[in-house]
Amino acid sequence: MRGFVESFLRTNVSGPLQTGIQWARLENKEIEDYIGFFEEIGIYASRDLVDVELVDTILGDAIVECYEDRDIIDFVRSVRVEEGDNTYWEFFEKLAADLVARRNQRRIRNKP
Numbered sequence: 001m002r003g004f005v006e007s008f009l010r011t012n013v014s015g016p017l018q019t020g021i022q023w024a025r026l027e028n029k030e031i032e033d034y035i036g037f038f039e040e041i042g043i044y045a046s047r048d049l050v051d052v053e054l055v056d057t058i059l060g061d062a063i064v065e066c067y068e069d070r071d072i073i074d075f076v077r078s079v080r081v082e083e084g085d086n087t088y089w090e091f092f093e094k095l096a097a098d099l100v101a102r103r104n105q106r107r108i109r110n111k112p
Helices: 002-012 028-046 052-068 070-083 090-109
Strands: none
Touching: 028 052, 028 070, 028 090, 052 070, 052 090
16 A cells, blocks of 8 residues: 555656655645645545544555545635535545544653
8 A cells, every 4th residue: 555655746746755754845736736646635525435543554654644634624724615615625624624623632641
């Protein structure tokens, strides 16, 4: 799966892959493709079609980094305002928020 994701990101999103996924500024179409991919995974997760722990293990860092990226936050907000529809990428946001909450709970549980 990781190979697929890296291949997808290389072919669909310009900018070099670096440690963690840090990008040069993305174009709007690239942002749509990037968060659209995570939106689909969020839909599967909301219907219990994928194991969220597995998603976290394989894609969690990329999903959370995308969710917390200022440019992407601004882009999502602007599309929602422009379209008058707050449901754009809602499954991506729900999945990312769930992953953040799971990680915070793990940190608390595993604190020395």
